Amino acid sequence: MLTFAQFGAGRIGQIHAANLAASGGTAIRYVVDVNTDAAKALAKRHGAKVVDVKTALADKGVDAVIIASSTVTHADLAIASAKAGKAIFCEKPIDLSLKRVDACLAAVKKAGVPMFVGFNRRFDPNFKALQSRIAKGDIGAVEQVIISSRDPGLPPLSYLKVSGGQFRDMTIHDFDMARFLLGEEPAEVFAYGSCLVDKAVAKAGDIDSTMIVMRTASGKLCHINNSRRASYGYDQRIEVHGAKGRLMAGNMTPTTVELANGDAVSADKPLYFFLERYAEAYKAELAAFVEAVTKKRKMPVGAEDGRMALVLAEASLRSHKQKRPVKVAEITGGAK
Amino acid sequence: MLTFAQFGAGRIGQIHAANLAASGGTAIRYVVDVNTDAAKALAKRHGAKVVDVKTALADKGVDAVIIASSTVTHADLAIASAKAGKAIFCEKPIDLSLKRVDACLAAVKKAGVPMFVGFNRRFDPNFKALQSRIAKGDIGAVEQVIISSRDPGLPPLSYLKVSGGQFRDMTIHDFDMARFLLGEEPAEVFAYGSCLVDKAVAKAGDIDSTMIVMRTASGKLCHINNSRRASYGYDQRIEVHGAKGRLMAGNMTPTTVELANGDAVSADKPLYFFLERYAEAYKAELAAFVEAVTKKRKMPVGAEDGRMALVLAEASLRSHKQKRPVKVAEITGGAK
Amino acid sequence: MLTFAQFGAGRIGQIHAANLAASGGTAIRYVVDVNTDAAKALAKRHGAKVVDVKTALADKGVDAVIIASSTVTHADLAIASAKAGKAIFCEKPIDLSLKRVDACLAAVKKAGVPMFVGFNRRFDPNFKALQSRIAKGDIGAVEQVIISSRDPGLPPLSYLKVSGGQFRDMTIHDFDMARFLLGEEPAEVFAYGSCLVDKAVAKAGDIDSTMIVMRTASGKLCHINNSRRASYGYDQRIEVHGAKGRLMAGNMTPTTVELANGDAVSADKPLYFFLERYAEAYKAELAAFVEAVTKKRKMPVGAEDGRMALVLAEASLRSHKQKRPVKVAEITGGAK
């Protein structure tokens, strides 16, 4: 039985808690949230107690933590959890500041605790199959990766203002996916960002439409396109081109029903957004974390992966602002 | 809180129990199975007690029963449950004998208890959407229905021998689906049955490949094709043709991944069999039962539906044996 | 250079003439049509002369004829052409009367001339690929064939009245396709016919919606569904189920363009009707005829194929009228 303290009782926290409850072999002992009503409701549902961070981490019976609170608290909670010797499941991003991420990673490393970063898309059955089949050699050496990742609609401007911007908030998933599929680190990034969806986004200092190209040292190429608004739903598709073929993963739909009439042959729109599309992925990532902790295995997505995705976001942001390609080593402080 | 006694702790019983457990608002108080090990295991998992039928039905605190035991026990358990005033969820078929089905229905009617027959496919998101969209008028008046329903592989011969034959065991789902979608009762049936998959099936007195056509009083037409073996998995597709268009529901696949190489462009095979394909349907049918009992609503699939599907199976069997179209009224004893 | 006389300068005649003109190695010397304006126009376009039947057939320099005149004239023209020693390309059907078809076949046989019947669908790239891949063993032994064949809209009632009825006029193509794909002659037929599209059809003594099932001696099964009206265009799909897999041929569309918006993901309707869908097939069948004549090879679709499709139409009509399955041998006069 793996015993958890959970930080954060909001939407994504509730999903993780429900998946833990259904998975068997785990228990949530504590729920912590500044919103005490939310904390109480979630605690009640899963037979947990509402406590503060200190109490939760002081309990030696707690094996692991889920950090699903607001982004600004992630790094501090991870550092405190690491010091308390807990295995850490942390929602992405670890932090919006690379410096703080580095501090967090240092603390985790020092404590020797395992840390998992919630890049749920690696556990999506479709994208996971892409990676497995590449690894199996279905398409030979990977040459080009094309990631289309488009949200159904703009989040509230209030959210955008604290989000860290489109590259850090939205594209960060795609940067992780690129690393997952390329099999080689991107060495250089070029990014175009535009504000095409809503001028209010530009006023808030952000962009809503981006196209990125990246290149690895050996010349592999990757393209990412993002938009904050896809009127037809959540567009999440990936193509991988290799020496011996092409793998594509398409969208998922609520049903397979198709209507043919005098106008067209029409099928369902994609599933609406991440809660629907990645429901299986959320289950699978938590199961992977539990299994890795229980069997003392290497984390399938670790703290360093969380850091590298942020590095690529930083490189993209610099590219966009300075209107030039940016070497990843510029961000990491490596040789240029 | 709706309290259940569950009869049958085998594969399908375990699915129903797990779905009940996850649904909230319900509890399984008793598990009954002649296989006491299976009963104990299931009871333990869900905090229930292992008892005999009599004890389970005598408990006034039990509101409803799930009958998921072997087919030969369905009718007796349903009759006893009806007499005990329990709401009944009964796996299909109610019985292989129309006479016994009629006896069961009489008992249920007399007792005034609600009875649900587990035609899970009506709750498949795809087929449910077909029916909703027909009802919404998407294709105008229904004219023709085509049901392709093909199992991945032959069941064991030992099963075939007690199954009641392909029409009663396998096609019965398709007969129910035909009724669900046609919006009018089939009035006449013609059936061809062949043994093409394995000669052992013919030796066992059964068939493994069938093609059926049915006609309603107003002339609507329905075709069903069945095979006990589809090498590519579970083939479950339906077309409905109406005055204003065509609706089709296709197979479901494990992923949306597609490989293009020097040979072909290849996608996933359909989900392997009913447990995978109809996982959502099993959840939804039980939820529908619980809701109908709780809110005292009409059962969405009732005992009479269980009977009518068997009537069409009987008509098909007679058609196949006597090599002629058979009027449904011949079976029900109505006017010819 | 293969020299042709062409009978019939209407729509289908113009297609054949244009395909001949574009194919190279052939010439149209004569055009014959009771509609002299049409004959003159077609003759002018292809540098041919307008003459009467007698003149055309008397010319020793004419190697072959195309019979694309009205159905009632087919048999007489084929008999006269056979007597004149011409190779015959005859549009389907040879005749609506089996007796006259037999007379025609006898004349052709006596004359020893090659005769091709225009079952163009065998030359459709999709259906041709189905047959080739069955022959190659892609799906093992064929077990079931399902043919969906639905016209975009009702023809004029004036046409329906002389068409010979839906089985002889429309389903005849599907009967030929069934024979082409089953690899074994249907031995028995059961047919339901309804009037669902337009009551005027019933008044004219015909039906507009049919479902047919056929069985071969070894138990292979075939289903055909027809409708005179598919609001979304020309629906021409075939499934073949074999011991080792399933082959399907779908509809063709004008473009591959797909629109995703807030309503649905929509693709093109199928190509509108036979002229569009079977444009390639018309070219290919004529090329096959020319090649078979030139290289003195067996006709890929011969007079006997024309006859057998009509036999199945007759069996279906009798089944529909007498409400019973009809053995093919009843029609051919063979043993029952």
Added chain:
Amino acid sequence: MLTFAQFGAGRIGQIHAANLAASGGTAIRYVVDVNTDAAKALAKRHGAKVVDVKTALADKGVDAVIIASSTVTHADLAIASAKAGKAIFCEKPIDLSLKRVDACLAAVKKAGVPMFVGFNRRFDPNFKALQSRIAKGDIGAVEQVIISSRDPGLPPLSYLKVSGGQFRDMTIHDFDMARFLLGEEPAEVFAYGSCLVDKAVAKAGDIDSTMIVMRTASGKLCHINNSRRASYGYDQRIEVHGAKGRLMAGNMTPTTVELANGDAVSADKPLYFFLERYAEAYKAELAAFVEAVTKKRKMPVGAEDGRMALVLAEASLRSHKQKRPVKVAEITGGAK
């Protein structure tokens, strides 16, 4: 009757000649080619005479020319044809040197003759439908365009060496398509080029795999990915994202046949290469040229379009070499 002189009797020349012959209303009077055997063969097939350039252009009866000779001759032939007052259909590219293209355009402008540049893909039914539907407002304002354009295999190295490089030879089609669909000129280009397919390409000074991003003045974004080798055939797909939806045009296949077996559900690979995929486009572009000349209408793709596509290729090449985004105005000499 529009009378043509045709320069070039090679593969693409033969296609244009055959399409002219089949179109009606046109005649090829002269064929010119340094390969006299090829010239004679083509002239014979179409009833033309083999002459030299001077003779062909001196004939006042010649209305128009088709320039389908080797790339190095295009500009000179176009200039000479312009001086002779002929309407010009010129294969792409006009020239590999922007300076010579400008000289050619000046001559054409001075002569006041119409000039068409053979960007055949604008006439592909799929891509044409994309553009028409954008124009019709199906997806609102265009925001992002994604062009995937991948050849089945490397051309001979001998060809690569005189091709002008991948941007000028291959991507040039995609640059034209981007302009066709964006509805606004690209203002800046960034290009990554790699040699991933065959190291011999790098030795020859070229690249074989590219990813390009472009931005218009208003911020619209476009991505192009190219590879000289797609093991599954000719990959020609486009996505256009607008404010109200997404349009996609997919590949075309030889048949719609699909095989399901124990391994997968497999469909046809895309049509092999440009001759197959763009057969309809070649016909349609020539018909458009003939119609524009005959009806004295504006050319649907003119000399300036040929120039602008080359400008984008030059900008990409400079971006690739100088590792920075390049403003289009740098190439055209406009303001920066």
